[in-house]
Amino acid sequence: TGLTLLDVIKPGSGSLTDTTLIRKFSPRRPEHIVYETRSVVYVNRGLNQYDAILDLAHELTHFVYRRQFNPYKVNFNLSEFIKNTIEGEGGEARAFVGECQVLNELFPSKYHERYNCGKVKGPDGKISQDLAVQKFYQIGDFEDPFRRLLLKEGIIEQFPSISSKEVSFVSSAYGVPYPVAAYKEYKAVMTKVCANDKKRIAYLAQSKGRSPASALENDWKQKCSRFD
Numbered sequence: 001t002g003l004t005l006l007d008v009i010k011p012g013s014g015s016l017t018d019t020t021l022i023r024k025f026s027p028r029r030p031e032h033i034v035y036e037t038r039s040v041v042y043v044n045r046g047l048n049q050y051d052a053i054l055d056l057a058h059e060l061t062h063f064v065y066r067r068q069f070n071p072y073k074v075n076f077n078l079s080e081f082i083k084n085t086i087e088g089e090g091g092e093a094r095a096f097v098g099e100c101q102v103l104n105e106l107f108p109s110k111y112h113e114r115y116n117c118g119k120v121k122g123p124d125g126k127i128s129q130d131l132a133v134q135k136f137y138q139i140g141d142f143e144d145p146f147r148r149l150l151l152k153e154g155i156i157e158q159f160p161s162i163s164s165k166e167v168s169f170v171s172s173a174y175g176v177p178y179p180v181a182a183y184k185e186y187k188a189v190m191t192k193v194c195a196n197d198k199k200r201i202a203y204l205a206q207s208k209g210r211s212p213a214s215a216l217e218n219d220w221k222q223k224c225s226r227f228d
Contacts (some may be wrong), residue, residue, distance in 0.1 A: 008063070012042030014172065015055035017062040023072065023196075037068050050107065054114075057102040058095045066090025071193045074223050078186050079155040085182040086136045092169065092178050093132040096120070100127050116168055135168040137161040139177040146180055187227075194224035 022036040041059045043052050067084055069076050087093055100117040103110065104127065112118055119135055122128040139146055143164040150156035162179065171181035197220050204216065 008039075009041045009043065009056070011045035013044065015042060015044045015047070015059055016173075017041050017059045017066070019066075019068065021068075021070065021072075033072070035070060035072070039063055050110075053106065054099050054103055058099040061095035061098040062090050064090065065094065071189050072197065074219050076190075076223075078153055078183070079158045081186045082159070082179055082182040085185075086178055087133045093129060093136050096136075096169070097127055097129050097132050119168060134161055134163075136178050138163050138165040138168055139179055140164060140167040142167075142177055142180050146183070149183060190224070190227045194220070194227040197224065 017039060018041075019037060019039040022038065024034045024036070041056070041063050043056050043059065047055060067088055067090065069081060069084065083091075085091055096116070097120065100111075100114070100120060103114055103117060116135070117127075120128055120132040122131055137159070139162060141164070143162060147156060147162065150159060150162075159179070167177050169178055170176065171178050174181035174184055176184070197216075201216055201220060
């Protein structure tokens with residue numbers, strides 16, 4: 001509320017949708033937390049108008065539709081995070097399909113110049129969300145080690161589309177296929193979250209006349225035993 005278009009869309013060194021979860025609590029009342037999410041779309045300032053429009057279409061899909069997880073909640077889990085990143089309503093596959101649709105509508109003569117867009121057209125000539133999801137799960141030589149990681153996590157059966165076919169999409173942030181990048185991001189987020197929650201429980205323990213709430217400690221153990 002109260003934001004202008006230029007508050008939400010800004011030039012940057014790369015194109016991305018930056019979402020920040022702000023957590024507010026008082027050391028005197030660490031059991032009471034307020035969460036606030038803020039998102040900003042950055043479009044690479046070095047792009048020409050044509051590429052900037054396509055990147056903007058891609059990032060706006062993330063901005064408008066992407067489901068926001070709260071990693072401080074116990075139900076923030078790895079399999080949902082990977083699926084949301086790839087095949088969720090505002091995930092990478094949907095954003096890429098949106099980018100290709102804008103390309104097809106505004107610059108139809110250039111559609112086949114964008115190699116990956118050609119890969120997500122079905123036999124009927126229409127851009128296919130399902131085909132895009134399949135392409136994002138093609139992880140090439142990462143397949144065996146990634147399957148081992150998913151097996152260790154006990155979630156391998158939830159990702160039947162993982163394949164060793166040639167990689168089509170690589171995360172610019174991590175330099176690896178998106179499912180692998182999502183795994184790495186989840187681990188990094190949870191390591192930080194668990195450290196923050198441990199500090200909050202310590203604040204509660206130090207509060208005058210209080211002892212750590214058993215519910216908070218139990219939640220922490222359930223969520224963070226693998227990340228401490």
